[in-house]
Amino acid sequence: MNCLAGIVNFILYVVNVVFLVVGILLIVLGSIMLSHINQFTGIASLVDTNTIPVCITVLGVLIFIISFFGCCGIFKQSTCMTGTYATMIFILFILELVLTCWVFVNxxxxxxxxxxxxxxxxxxxxxxxxxxxxxxxxxxxxxxxxxxxxxxxxxxxxxxxxxxxxxxxxxxxxxxxx
Missing domain, CATH: 1.10.1450.10 (Tetraspanin)
Structure with missing residues (x-):
């Protein structure tokens, strides 16, 4: 049973490291988009073009923070950090459900x-x-x-x-x- 727990921890750690990297990439992508958004002067004057890059950056920061808690919780075997990670994942899941329902309804x-x-x-x-x-x-x-x-x-x-x-x-x- 202890071997199985080690394998599960390793897989969870690898998944969190991947999400950590994805979070960093989203932060970089959102920042690059935000710095180059002024090239589209025609659309920038008609609509708010900062919304998408800001959302991508915020999403990257959220993914980074959640993955950080997951990695640290697994690596240090900290029940507090693992509990925080589980709570964040649960809240994120609920928010995804609410957003999906909202988009479907609207x-x-x-x-x-x-x-x-x-x-x-x-x-x-x-x-x-x-x-x-x-x-x-x-x-x-x-x-x-x-x-x-x-x-x-x-x-x-x-x-x-x-x-x-x-x-x-x-x-x-x-x-x-x-």
Whole structure:
């Protein structure tokens, strides 16, 4: 039985070290995104672009802290740290359930908000705003608000031309996160 407990502790320790590294990587990724977010001046003036990088950084910090307690609790055989780790994992699990239910219940509002965002970006798609629609077209591999026909007689931009599917609507792709 003691051998089995040692194997379980080792596996749990390795998993926590992996999550510790993932937490550090998320912190670095969020920080890099935050430092480079000003490159998207067209979208930055229309919406709050700091939200995603800040959320990624905060998620990285949370994962790092929880994994740290897990690693220390296992390594030092501390029941207090292991209990803190278990409590944090339980709270995180409950928060994930609540968030999943909230997203499921409010899915139509989310889709509506994303469609409104794409419509706003489309309306502000001018040279003065650095053509913010191009960022969405590149990120979601879509073309125009509804399709490439939205450009009418204008020249279809390169952000659209590289897409294999020019009929993909950015408002739909962004709302469904495709």
């Amino acid at each position: 899915r139509s509002a989310f889709v509506k908000d994303m469609t409104a965002l794409v419509n706003t970006v489309w309306d502000e798609n001018t040279a003065a705003n650095d053509y913010p629609m191009g960022v969405l077209e590149l990120a979601f591999n879509c073309c125009g608000d509804n399709s490439y026909h939205d450009y009418g007689t204008q020249t279809i931009p390169g952000t659209c031309c590289g897409n294999t599917n020019r009929t993909a609507a950015c408002s739909y792709d962004m709302a469904t996160m495709r």
